[in-house]
Each structure stands twice: as structure tokens, then as C-alpha cells.
Amino acid sequence: MATEDDDRPRKKISHEIGQDLSLLSVEELTERVTLLKTEIARLEEAATKKRASRDAANSFFKS
Numbered sequence: 001m002a003t004e005d006d007d008r009p010r011k012k013i014s015h016e017i018g019q020d021l022s023l024l025s026v027e028e029l030t031e032r033v034t035l036l037k038t039e040i041a042r043l044e045e046a047a048t049k050k051r052a053s054r055d056a057a058n059s060f061f062k063s
């Protein structure tokens with residue numbers, strides 16, 4: 001039988017740079033590492049797209 005806690009939405013994991021990590025469990029730390037790795041990949045992808053766009057514009061206007 002489900003408890004009331006099962007019906008509540010799970011709190012979204014967030015991380016603040018420089019945050020005190022001493023109160024977090026190993027599982028919470030692992031979740032945050034995964035979160036940050038995903039965010040790094042997203043940032044790198046956005047930077048790559050912007051570089052490609054900039055390079056295409058530069059080559060068009062230099063011609």
C-alpha cells in the first residue's frame with residue numbers, strides 16, 4: 001500500500017557552486033556529480049554550436 005510520501009513530487013536536485021558538502025550522503029553526492037556532468041555536456045554542445053555558427057558567419061563575410 002502506498003504512503004502519502006509516495007504521492008509527493010520529488011524535490012528537484014540542485015547544486016550551488018561552493019556549497020558545503022559535508023551534510024550530503026554518498027548517494028546525494030553521486031546524483032550531483034551526474035547532474036553536473038550532464039550540464040557540462042549541455043554547455044559544451046551549446047559552445048560547439050555557437051562556434052560553428054560564428055565560423056560560418058566569418059567565412060561568409062570574409063569571402
